Amino acid sequence: MSTIKPTPAPTLRRLPKYLEYLHEAKRKGIASISCTTIANDLKLDSVQIRKDIGITGIVGKPKTGYNVDELIHSIEKHLNWDDMSSAILVGAGNLGKAFLGYENFKKYGLNIVVAFDKDRNKIDGNIFNVPILHIDKMVDLTYRMKIHIGIITAPADEAQEIAELMILSGIRAIWNFAPRHLDVPDNIYVENAELSSDISHIKRRLKEITDKEKKYSESN
Amino acid sequence: MSTIKPTPAPTLRRLPKYLEYLHEAKRKGIASISCTTIANDLKLDSVQIRKDIGITGIVGKPKTGYNVDELIHSIEKHLNWDDMSSAILVGAGNLGKAFLGYENFKKYGLNIVVAFDKDRNKIDGNIFNVPILHIDKMVDLTYRMKIHIGIITAPADEAQEIAELMILSGIRAIWNFAPRHLDVPDNIYVENAELSSDISHIKRRLKEITDKEKKYSESN
Numbered sequence: 001m002s003t004i005k006p007t008p009a010p011t012l013r014r015l016p017k018y019l020e021y022l023h024e025a026k027r028k029g030i031a032s033i034s035c036t037t038i039a040n041d042l043k044l045d046s047v048q049i050r051k052d053i054g055i056t057g058i059v060g061k062p063k064t065g066y067n068v069d070e071l072i073h074s075i076e077k078h079l080n081w082d083d084m085s086s087a088i089l090v091g092a093g094n095l096g097k098a099f100l101g102y103e104n105f106k107k108y109g110l111n112i113v114v115a116f117d118k119d120r121n122k123i124d125g126n127i128f129n130v131p132i133l134h135i136d137k138m139v140d141l142t143y144r145m146k147i148h149i150g151i152i153t154a155p156a157d158e159a160q161e162i163a164e165l166m167i168l169s170g171i172r173a174i175w176n177f178a179p180r181h182l183d184v185p186d187n188i189y190v191e192n193a194e195l196s197s198d199i200s201h202i203k204r205r206l207k208e209i210t211d212k213e214k215k216y217s218e219s220n
Numbered sequence: 221m222s223t224i225k226p227t228p229a230p231t232l233r234r235l236p237k238y239l240e241y242l243h244e245a246k247r248k249g250i251a252s253i254s255c256t257t258i259a260n261d262l263k264l265d266s267v268q269i270r271k272d273i274g275i276t277g278i279v280g281k282p283k284t285g286y287n288v289d290e291l292i293h294s295i296e297k298h299l300n301w302d303d304m305s306s307a308i309l310v311g312a313g314n315l316g317k318a319f320l321g322y323e324n325f326k327k328y329g330l331n332i333v334v335a336f337d338k339d340r341n342k343i344d345g346n347i348f349n350v351p352i353l354h355i356d357k358m359v360d361l362t363y364r365m366k367i368h369i370g371i372i373t374a375p376a377d378e379a380q381e382i383a384e385l386m387i388l389s390g391i392r393a394i395w396n397f398a399p400r401h402l403d404v405p406d407n408i409y410v411e412n413a414e415l416s417s418d419i420s421h422i423k424r425r426l427k428e429i430t431d432k433e434k435k436y437s438e439s440n
Contacts (some may be wrong), residue, residue: 003234012421016417018397042401080426081420085426094348095324098319108420173425173426173429181237181262191425197232198411199235199325200301201232202369202411204300206368206393208226
């Protein structure tokens with residue numbers, strides 16, 4: 001029995017960028033493309049690109065490179081984007097509501113089919129055609145719908161409890177937008193969205209850039 | 221002249237999690253705390269936590285550990301969160317509009333003061349008290365306001381052009397939500413939000429988990 005080799009995380013981060021680029025190339029009428037061209041346009045390393053693309057199973061032709069359509073199909077299949085996955089979302093605040101109307105998620109094969117909130121004032125009707133229900137209904141409904149992906153856009157102090165309810169509901173992968181470490185069993189995958197970490201990065205790096213310039217101008 | 225040592229990226233990713241935890245500890249009335257306690261509660265390594273915290277400049281006391289208030293202050297100061305930074309946002313679609321009303325950004329010291337869009341139908345008035353203006357006004361206004369952080373929530377094929385306009389506007393750090401590699405000079409910091417990569421990760425890992433279980437159940 002062969003083991004399933006997980007795709008390296010950095011490859012999974014780069015593949016969507018190639019896809020975006022390839023769709024644009026396709027719109028421009030480009031039929032075949034080489035790793036060198038992709039590398040030049042995206043300012044990335046062509047050996048790396050060849051390796052990443054190779055993981056999806058496609059083989060390029062010498063001289064002409066890859067057929068653009070086939071390459072798009074191969075990457076999308078590997079990323080499982082051709083299969084639309086259903087997801088639930090918990091926390092219908094501003095961010096949660098925006099996600100219900102964010103078309104890019106569908107483009108990447110993620111379809112939020114129902115949202116939940118504990119606040120009865122928020123559960124009135126649909127937003128962008130997605131029903132908002134009370135969280136009491138989550139476990140039973142999610143389990144019956146056989147949904148395996150859950151998105152948490154609730155406040156940090158509710159995140160752990162929601163994660164536990166999600167696991168009871170049959171959720172296997174959690175996309176966590178709450179700035180909180182989730183404690184879950186090993187067989188549950190958690191992807192942390194890290195918005196707060198992104199801001200830390202930006203603010204800290206900006207300070208480092210400006211401090212450096214200040215020192216430089218003072219020493220001159 | 222001493223050089224400014226950049227804080228390692230993994231530390232910058234962890235510090236906001238400690239902060240969230242410490243604010244909660246403070247709310248519970250806890251006055252001092254040890255790395256071992258933080259490590260146990262967050263299921264992280266205490267040596268790592270001590271090292272991360274040490275980078276912010278605070279020194280703990282033997283036996284009692286850190287004063288919670290001082291520790292919060294030290295981390296927030298290092299992350300530059302105590303300084304509210306102004307930012308502009310370009311792309312007032314669903315995601316962009318949600319960010320204007322997303323209170324957590326302010327909590328992390330990021331204040332979006334004005335948003336821009338190229339669509340004149342979207343620039344009518346304020347959203348969550350943030351004015352939406354036409355992108356033609358961006359360069360002049362941002363430069364005069366001396367704003368250094370720009371957020372891109374526009375479609376992928378507009379991202380590069382917006383980034384270039386931002387740089388002309390005096391923006392030094394870009395938070396990019398468009399699934400597109402931005403080509404910018406070395407002195408500009410880009411933080412990619414990677415929502416599409418997060419989805420790739422989730423879908424791929426979910427497939428790996430379920431394939432593994434399928435193989436396991438078939439072989440038994």
